[in-house]
Amino acid sequence: xxxxxxxxxVAVGVAVVGCLGLVAAALGWRLTGGDWAVIxxxxxxxxxxxxxxxxxxxxxxxxxxxxxxxxxxxANRPDVIVTHRVRTAPTDxxxxxxxxxxxxxxxxxxxxxxxxxxxxxxxxxxxxLVRALPTLLLGEVVLLAATGLYLGPRWRxxxxxxxTCLLVAGxxxxxxxxVQPVLIGVGVRPGGPEASVVSAGLLPTRxxxxxxxxxxxxxxxxGVVPVASTAPGGPVRVxxxxxxxxxxxxxxxxxxxxxxxxxxxxxxAPVPPADEVEDGPEDEPGPPA
Numbered sequence: 707x708x709x710x711x712x713x714x715x716v717a718v719g720v721a722v723v724g725c726l727g728l729v730a731a732a733l734g735w736r737l738t739g740g741d742w743a744v745i746x747x748x749x750x751x752x753x754x755x756x757x758x759x760x761x762x763x764x765x766x767x768x769x770x771x772x773x774x775x776x777x778x779x780x781a782n783r784p785d786v787i788v789t790h791r792v793r794t795a796p797t798d799x800x801x802x803x804x805x806x807x808x809x810x811x812x813x814x815x816x817x818x819x820x821x822x823x824x825x826x827x828x829x830x831x832x833x834x835l836v837r838a839l840p841t842l843l844l845g846e847v848v849l850l851a852a853t854g855l856y857l858g859p860r861w862r863x864x865x866x867x868x869x870t871c872l873l874v875a876g877x878x879x880x881x882x883x884x885v886q887p888v889l890i891g892v893g894v895r896p897g898g899p900e901a902s903v904v905s906a907g908l909l910p911t912r913x914x915x916x917x918x919x920x921x922x923x924x925x926x927x928x929g930v931v932p933v934a935s936t937a938p939g940g941p942v943r944v945x946x947x948x949x950x951x952x953x954x955x956x957x958x959x960x961x962x963x964x965x966x967x968x969x970x971x972x973x974x975a976p977v978p979p980a981d982e983v984e985d986g987p988e989d990e991p992g993p994p995a
Contacts, residue, residue, distance in 0.1 A: 714972045725843075739764055741823055743777060743787050744833035748888050748904040748926065749805030750775070750789060754825075755926030756906035757883055759832040760789060762823030767816075768796050775825040776803060778816045788812065789825065807890065807904065807928055830925065831908055834883040845873040867965050884909050887923075887946035892933065901933045901944050909958075912949040922949050 735742065745758040753775065754760060762777050770776065774792045779785075790803040793811055800815035849869040853862045878884065886907040893900055898916075905911045905923035914920040915931030923929050933942040950958055 717972065735761065741777070743789065744836055745789060748890070748906050748928075749807050750791070750926075751806040751904070751928060752924075752926035753791070753806055754789060754828050755830055756886065756888075757831055757834040757837075757908065757925075759829045759836055760825045761827040763826050765821070765824040767799065767801065767818045767821060770796055770801055770824065775828070776801075776816065777822040777825060778803070778820045779822065780812070781814055781817075781820055787822065831883075834881060834908070838877040838881060838883075841877055842873060845876075846870065849873070867968065871965055883907060885911050885946050885948055887911060887913055887944060889944060890928070892942055897932065899933050899935070899942065900930045901942055902928060902930050903944055903946075904928045905946070907946075910949040910951075910954060911946045914945045914947070 732742070741762045743760055743762070745754045745756055745760060748756050750758075760775075760777065765776075770792050772792055772795055775789060776792060777787055777789045780788060788803075790805045790808075790812060792801050793804045794802040800817045802811045802815055804811040849866060853865050853869070857865055884907050886905070888904045888906045889901055890904055891902045893902070901915060903913050903923070905913070905925055905927055908925055910922055910924050912920050912922050913929060913931055916934035917932065919932050921929040921931055931944060933944060935942050
């Protein structure tokens with residue numbers, strides 16, 4: 707068997723088994739009473755950065771302890787899921803919770819009927835993949851079907867690789883998982899106004915404020931930079947850019963080379979020989995008149 711064909715089949719098999727395994731694990735978790743969610747705001751800092759996949763289990767409120775991380779639906783906003791840390795022991799059938807980066811506790815105490823569960827597992831970054839997975843799977847199915855129907859073997863593999871790269875790039879553009887500085891507040895100090903910023907992206911981020919002052923934050927970390935306004939009472943601005951050094955730079959280069967690696971290991975579809983005619987056999991000459 708051709709080595710490229712073998713690698714292609716193994717890669718497809720691993721992908722299919724992996725997807726089926728994830729679906730089975732998710733169904734099993736839900737059927738046994740568990741729940742899951744993706745963190746979308748930076749209030750939990752490095753404990754659960756934006757893009758963290760959290761798994762929760764139902765728990766009785768009296769069993770909660772100070773320091774536990776819980777998910778709940780606020781009584782005044784039942785359509786929202788909040789994940790914060792327990793700050794007080796259960797008292798009068800309620801607990802007080804607060805985000806690790808928040809300056810004050812949540813406005814309403816959490817009661818049993820608000821509680822979704824206690825966080826048992828928190829996996830950073832995996833939530834970004836969970837959010838992108840439906841789009842990636844649907845886009846890949848459409849891409850495979852369209853290229854299989856409308857393209858010949860000569861161009862099929864090339865267009866599929868290019869289409870997959872564009873699909874991933876589109877998800878990165880919409881979700882912005884790599885670099886995402888979040889402004890959480892502006893305070894006035896003797897030296898001037900300062901902005902509190904959290905990095906909600908996966909990559910180390912250089913946050914630049916006024917006069918070139920900059921700090922480097924990793925995912926979930928918060929920091930302060932001086933800022934300036936162009937007009938009294940006007941908006942302030944901070945800029946964020948990737949700060950890639952060492953293994954981060956090596957990793958990004960390796961990820962960028964994945965399409966090339968796929969082409970080398972799996973290979974493109976073989977090009978038909980030049981003497982083959984794809985549009986059907988030529989007309990045979992008729993008998994002489």
